[in-house]
Amino acid sequence: MLVIGIAGGTGSGKTTVAKSIITKLGSTNVTLISQDNYYLHHSGLTFEERERINYDHPRAFENTLLLQHLNMLKSGQPVDIPVYDFSTHARSQETIRIEVKPIVLLEGIHVLTDEDLRGALNIKVFVDTDPDVRILRRLTRDINERGRSLQSVFDQYLTTVKPMHDAFIEPSKKYADIIIPEGGENQIGISLLTILTERYMTDRAANYEIG
Numbered sequence: 001m002l003v004i005g006i007a008g009g010t011g012s013g014k015t016t017v018a019k020s021i022i023t024k025l026g027s028t029n030v031t032l033i034s035q036d037n038y039y040l041h042h043s044g045l046t047f048e049e050r051e052r053i054n055y056d057h058p059r060a061f062e063n064t065l066l067l068q069h070l071n072m073l074k075s076g077q078p079v080d081i082p083v084y085d086f087s088t089h090a091r092s093q094e095t096i097r098i099e100v101k102p103i104v105l106l107e108g109i110h111v112l113t114d115e116d117l118r119g120a121l122n123i124k125v126f127v128d129t130d131p132d133v134r135i136l137r138r139l140t141r142d143i144n145e146r147g148r149s150l151q152s153v154f155d156q157y158l159t160t161v162k163p164m165h166d167a168f169i170e171p172s173k174k175y176a177d178i179i180i181p182e183g184g185e186n187q188i189g190i191s192l193l194t195i196l197t198e199r200y201m202t203d204r205a206a207n208y209e210i211g
């Protein structure tokens with residue numbers, strides 16, 4: 001199984017890049033997993049307490065479960081991954097079944113910051129988009145899709161999103177094999193990744209396999 005990690009700041013276009021690759025290759029051989037599904041579940045906290053959590057710190061995620069699921073997929077077992085509800089800041093009761101496919105695209109803000117997670121990736125990608133573009137995209141998305149107000153996006157960006165991006169996410173770019181400027185607009189970068197993935201599928205014995 002080939003695992004491609006796609007990191008980058010919030011709103012950089014990680015999901016858009018991943019979905020473009022799936023559109024080009026078809027979904028039969030490629031599956032998408034978002035690190036966001038593995039946000040820690042804070043069942044003992046109230047909504048107001050959950051609202052104040054720093055969701056941009058590397059330790060906000062249950063990466064041990066994510067790694068366990070990747071290992072299960074690599075050994076040929078399907079997995080039931082958690083579903084995360086951004087409007088309530090909580091895991092929902094449901095899970096999603098992920099079937100075994102030869103290619104896994106793993107996208108998330110911190111897929112390159114965790115050493116163990118990096119070790120599970122065959123190709124490491126960083127989507128590099130200017131902060132002003134990212135915050136504008138995030139503002140639109142969080143208000144339209146995640147039930148946020150203008151003020152809450154503004155406050156969260158300044159208190160946690162930007163400081164954590166500067167401290168952890170931007171520095172993780174150095175681990176990338178491929179940097180894709182401007183995300184979904186970068187058709188050449190997306191084609192490059194698609195070609196690499198196609199080559200893997202036609203030659204499973206290629207050098208990408210981790211020992």
Ligand SMILES: Nc1ncnc2c1ncn2[C@@H]1O[C@H](COP(=O)(O)OP(=O)(O)O)[C@@H](O)[C@H]1O
Nearest residue numbers: 009010011012013014015016017137141184185
């Ligand atoms: N090139 C683009 N032009 C315009 N809007 C975009 C572009 N890329 C992404 N978006 C929008 O910006 C938002 C964040 O993009 P997304 O791919 O989900 O980023 P990420 O997964 O990095 O947070 C989404 O609403 C998406 O539709």
Ligand SMILES: O=c1ccn([C@@H]2O[C@H](COP(=O)(O)O)[C@@H](O)[C@H]2O)c(=O)[nH]1
Nearest residue numbers: 009010011036039055056086089109161
């Ligand atoms: O409960 C939550 C959990 C996460 N967030 C924010 O989500 C982004 C990561 O998602 P992207 O799709 O990569 O933008 C992260 O910056 C968190 O701040 C949240 O607001 N609430």
